[in-house]
Amino acid sequence: MRLSSLAIIAGVFGSAGALSFVTAHFSANMVEAASKSGVLNALDRAELTWAEVDVNGLQVFLIGTAPDEASRFQALSTAGTVVDAARVIDQMLVEETEAIVAPAFSLEILRNKSGLSVIGLVPASTDRASLQRQLQALAGEEGAVSDLLETADFPAPDTWDDSVHFAMRALEDLPRSKISVNADRVMIRATTESEEERRRLEVALARRAPENVRLGLELSSPRPVISPFAFRMRYDEDGPRLDTCSADSEEARDRIFAALANAGMEGKISCTLGLGVPSRRWGEAVAQSVGALTQLGGGSLAITNADIELVALEGTVEALFETTVSDLGAALPPVFALNAVLPEPPDANAEGPPDFSATLSPEGAVQIRGRIESEVAKQTADSFARAAFGSESVYTATRLSDKLPADWSVRTLAGLEALSMLANGAVTVTPDSVTVRGRTGRKDAQDAIAALFTEKLGADSTLDISVEYVEQFDASLGLPTPEECEAQIVQIIGDRKITFEPGSAALDNSAEDILDELADLLKKCGDIPLEIGGHTDSQGSESGNQRLSQSRAQSVLDALRARLVPVRAYSVQGYGEANPIADNGTEDGREANRRIEFKLLRPEPIAEEQTTLEALAEAEGDAVDNEAALETVAQDGESEDTAGDADEETSE
Numbered sequence: 001m002r003l004s005s006l007a008i009i010a011g012v013f014g015s016a017g018a019l020s021f022v023t024a025h026f027s028a029n030m031v032e033a034a035s036k037s038g039v040l041n042a043l044d045r046a047e048l049t050w051a052e053v054d055v056n057g058l059q060v061f062l063i064g065t066a067p068d069e070a071s072r073f074q075a076l077s078t079a080g081t082v083v084d085a086a087r088v089i090d091q092m093l094v095e096e097t098e099a100i101v102a103p104a105f106s107l108e109i110l111r112n113k114s115g116l117s118v119i120g121l122v123p124a125s126t127d128r129a130s131l132q133r134q135l136q137a138l139a140g141e142e143g144a145v146s147d148l149l150e151t152a153d154f155p156a157p158d159t160w161d162d163s164v165h166f167a168m169r170a171l172e173d174l175p176r177s178k179i180s181v182n183a184d185r186v187m188i189r190a191t192t193e194s195e196e197e198r199r200r201l202e203v204a205l206a207r208r209a210p211e212n213v214r215l216g217l218e219l220s221s222p223r224p225v226i227s228p229f230a231f232r233m234r235y236d237e238d239g240p241r242l243d244t245c246s247a248d249s250e251e252a253r254d255r256i257f258a259a260l261a262n263a264g265m266e267g268k269i270s271c272t273l274g275l276g277v278p279s280r281r282w283g284e285a286v287a288q289s290v291g292a293l294t295q296l297g298g299g300s301l302a303i304t305n306a307d308i309e310l311v312a313l314e315g316t317v318e319a320l321f322e323t324t325v326s327d328l329g330a331a332l333p334p335v336f337a338l339n340a341v342l343p344e345p346p347d348a349n350a351e352g353p354p355d356f357s358a359t360l361s362p363e364g365a366v367q368i369r370g371r372i373e374s375e376v377a378k379q380t381a382d383s384f385a386r387a388a389f390g391s392e393s394v395y396t397a398t399r400l401s402d403k404l405p406a407d408w409s410v411r412t413l414a415g416l417e418a419l420s421m422l423a424n425g426a427v428t429v430t431p432d433s434v435t436v437r438g439r440t441g442r443k444d445a446q447d448a449i450a451a452l453f454t455e456k457l458g459a460d461s462t463l464d465i466s467v468e469y470v471e472q473f474d475a476s477l478g479l480p481t482p483e484e485c486e487a488q489i490v491q492i493i494g495d496r497k498i499t500f501e502p503g504s505a506a507l508d509n510s511a512e513d514i515l516d517e518l519a520d521l522l523k524k525c526g527d528i529p530l531e532i533g534g535h536t537d538s539q540g541s542e543s544g545n546q547r548l549s550q551s552r553a554q555s556v557l558d559a560l561r562a563r564l565v566p567v568r569a570y571s572v573q574g575y576g577e578a579n580p581i582a583d584n585g586t587e588d589g590r591e592a593n594r595r596i597e598f599k600l601l602r603p604e605p606i607a608e609e610q611t612t613l614e615a616l617a618e619a620e621g622d623a624v625d626n627e628a629a630l631e632t633v634a635q636d637g638e639s640e641d642t643a644g645d646a647d648e649e650t651s652e
Helices: 002-045 069-080 128-139 160-172 195-208 250-262 282-296 318-331 375-389 408-419 445-457 482-493 509-525 542-562 587-593 612-651
Strands: 052-056 059-066 088-094 106-112 115-123 144-152 177-182 185-191 214-220 230-236 239-247 299-304 307-312 337-341 356-360 366-372 394-400 424-429 433-440 462-469 530-535 571-576 595-600
Touching: 002 052, 002 059, 002 069, 059 069, 069 088, 106 128, 106 160, 115 128, 128 144, 128 160, 160 177, 160 185, 160 195, 195 214, 230 282, 230 445, 230 462, 239 250, 239 282, 239 445, 239 462, 250 282, 282 299, 282 307, 282 318, 299 462, 307 318, 318 337, 356 408, 366 375, 366 408, 375 394, 375 408, 408 424, 408 433, 408 445, 433 445, 445 462, 482 509, 482 595, 509 542, 530 542, 542 571, 542 595
Parallel strands: 059 088, 115 144, 185 214, 307 337, 366 394, 433 462, 530 571
Antiparallel strands: 052 059, 106 115, 106 177, 177 185, 230 239, 230 299, 299 307, 356 366, 356 424, 424 433, 530 595
């Protein structure tokens, strides 16, 4: 009985222990699950999705890689809001931080009459004392230098010193400027004394800029005083042509451009902005006058200060002319005075007007022809031309005439002066008009020529000016002339050759250096008319050699184009074996004949216009020659008759 009671008691305690163990196990699992779920939910709400949770009993382990230390601390704090912080075990990692990035160094220098100011962030290695001395030297003894620079202890970028050195050199030439310097870019904003100075500095700064530094330029010059303030254009069967244009503002210029575009003018239009306008409504007056000329269908328009000269085309309907002129006169601003002319039809029986012409060839030769009023005037024109173009370059073939206008000498000398503004071209002077054609290296030549004739001949003179600006003739740019380019090409090639793979148009690797040097030169030469000629030896068929030489010349052109050379004006020509320079019977001769040649295609000189006097003289000469020829024929006939009679007498 005693043993039975003990067994029962032991069984009861064992059952209770087992039940307690099972209950504790399930309770622990529930606590672990609740802790893990609660911490994960809290981390997700805090957008800490990179963190993971693991549990072991009451311990909560945080694992994962935090992007930074702050994020790791935030994860620990978030978990501590769900469970006791003592239960949270940190097993998280933190990403390695990158090296601190160096700041963007920059320097800004402002220079004016009162001194210089410099502000920015520069490397600690910058020699501040040397920079201060340079700035003070530029400011002068009385000038102030304001140094507001900050430094950072980081290595200077590779191009920083080049940029700063270039900026300091540029500052020497720019007394009114703002220069912004970065490691790889220098931005210069400045005001120059004149337009010529602006163009010179643009070229000089572009040349001095380091190759590894980008240059930005915003140079401006004060607007010139234009006297007289003028606008001239012609409108005939060839369409509208602008001789000169002045405007006092961008708005006025845009209004003039719009009127010219409405008249049918295409392409680039130039209009000089300047001071000296006779009225703030200048643009309005010019646009209205251009509109009237367009409505008439053609003619010429000359506006000098406030005087407007409008000349209609011959044959313009009188009713249309009167209506258009009346409307224009009523619409013009009060300051402007309109003089409109409807030309009378020419007399078909009248003798042609006298004329005078001067031509300037691309080689610099000048020929002067036509009528002149006196020996003194002839010597004056000849002396002026020799002084302007050189004594050896002038050929004068003028003839005296006593039926010339009183201002003829002034007109002819003005024509020669206009010709001196051109690189090549021609000037034709008649009593009623002046025609100028040619090319020049002066951007303002068109306006300068128009102003010259306006000053010498008056505002009512009829001008026809067509002058093309060509960069290669612009001395201020320092560019080589086409002839200099041709000579320098020969110097660059020297004893070397542009070579190809045997029997192929593929360039050999050894040609790369020559082509690189040629490209550097030709970029400066611009759009010059250049022929690339290919030549071969006499081996192979003639047609095959021609095709091969053409392909090789084209390969050279393509290689230059790939090097960003402006090849728009270039041409290629394959000559094959046609032009040998050595004996094809020897290996050395054949090697010499396989070559690429560069040849400048010189422009055709502007044709000389035959003067009226020369035409009459030629006609008289032809008549004299015909009479002489008839007389000779008659004499020959008499001689034959005489000889025949003599033969008959002899035979008898």
